[in-house]
Amino acid sequence: MKLINTENACVKELVINWHMTEVCNYSCKYCFAKWGRPNELHRSEQDIIKLLDKLADYFIKGTPTLKKDIGYESVRINFAGGEPMMLGNTFITALMLAKQRGFKTSTITNGHYLISGKLVLPKNSLDMIGISFDSQNLKTRHQIGRTDRKGNSFGSDDLKQALVMLAQSQKGIKTKINTVVNNLNVDENFAELIDELKPNKWKVLHVMPYGDDELLVSKEQFDRFVKRHSGLGLPVFTESNSAMTESYLMINPQGCFYQNKANKVGYEYSENINLCGVEKALSQIEFNPRTFASRYLKESIDIVTI
Ligand code: SF4
Incomplete structure (x- = not known):
């Protein structure tokens, strides 16, 4: 199914990207997750509960303009980073709390902790997962920076193993593999691997400057x-x-909405949502539901297609 009429935009699922942390075990050279680390909200479980309650009250139980304008039926919290799984039990707690409050859940990860054995995902806690994977070649991954301090790097076999395990523990999970096309992997052929893994979606992104x-x-080269x-x-x-500079509904590690500034470099930030509430925080980033709906539609086409 594809949605094409932007006048009567009907987006089935609203997605809120919560960048829980800036911290990551990898150090990709193209990474732009650099917010500075102090006061990340995940340090307090009470703050996580408060944020999820506020988001649920506003977006799920409430009747915000956005709901009327784009007619979404469900809301998904997408836990992103940095590497959200580095937060260990805090990540699991946030996932379960979001589920309990009626959100759908997804995460974007480099996959490392899926197979390290240190993190056990509770059964059926994830509806969707995006795993970033840039090269089948260890040397290339090292050059890109997709390696931890000990030199470990998530490779093709790890990816295969992770997807098998996820299919077993997360019923009906939708899978996405993200590949950032850059100067080091631009000539690589992924056809056989993707054909074998059969993710719901292989998202190919042009490296950002x-x-x-x-x-x-x-x-x-990208084309x-x-x-x-x-x-x-x-x-x-x-x-x-x-497309990547278009705005999505995003929350930073400190619990503030943020978005690209119109025609300017950088972001604008709201106050902390836990302190001022969702509605006020949205107004501080000059949030315009109609603009959001038309921009969001591009992504929703992807969402309803998988
Ligand atoms: S894995 Fe993701 S968050 Fe971590 S350094 Fe690479 S791009 Fe950044």
């Missing part, structure tokens, strides 16, 4: 990568630079 210039690729993997029956979804 935030970090290391040596990783940048041109639009032509060639996409073309090479097209027409093979793979579930390829592309996201260009311009």
Whole structure:
């Protein structure tokens, strides 16, 4: 199913990206998760409970303008980072609390802790997962920075194992693999791997010009990568630079809404949602539900397609 009429936008699922932490065990050169670490909300379980309660009261139980405007039927909290699984039991607690409050749940992870044995996901706690994976080649992953301090790196076999385990413990989970196309993997062929893994979606992203210039690729190079993997029956979804700068509903590690500034570099932030409430916080980022709906529609097309 595809949604195409932006006038009567009907988005089935509203997604709130909560970037729980900036901390990550990897150090990708293109990473833009650099908010500074103090006062991350996850340090207090009470603050997590408060935030999820406020979000549930407003977006699920309440009747905000956004609900009327885009007619969403469910709300998903997407736990992102940094690497959210680095938070261990706090991540699990947040996941379960979100479920209890009626949210759907998803997470974006580098996969490392899925197979390290240190983190056990409770059964059926995740509706969707995005695993970032940039290369089948260990040397390339090291060059990109997809490695921890001990030199460990999540490889193809780990990815296969993780997806098998997730299918067993998370009934009906939707899977997504994210690949950031950059100068070090632009010539790599992922067709066989993706065909074997059969994720619901393989999201191919053009590296953003935030970090290391040596990783940048041109639009032509990115397009060639996409073309090479097209027409093979793979579930390829592309996201260009311009699409990535569109706004989504996002919460930072300190518990504030933030979004791109219109036509400017950088972000604007609300007050802490726990202190001022969802409605006021949304107004502080000049949140416009109609603009959001039309922008959001691009992503919703992906969501309803998987
Ligand atoms: S795995 Fe993700 S959060 Fe961690 S450094 Fe890489 S891009 Fe950043």
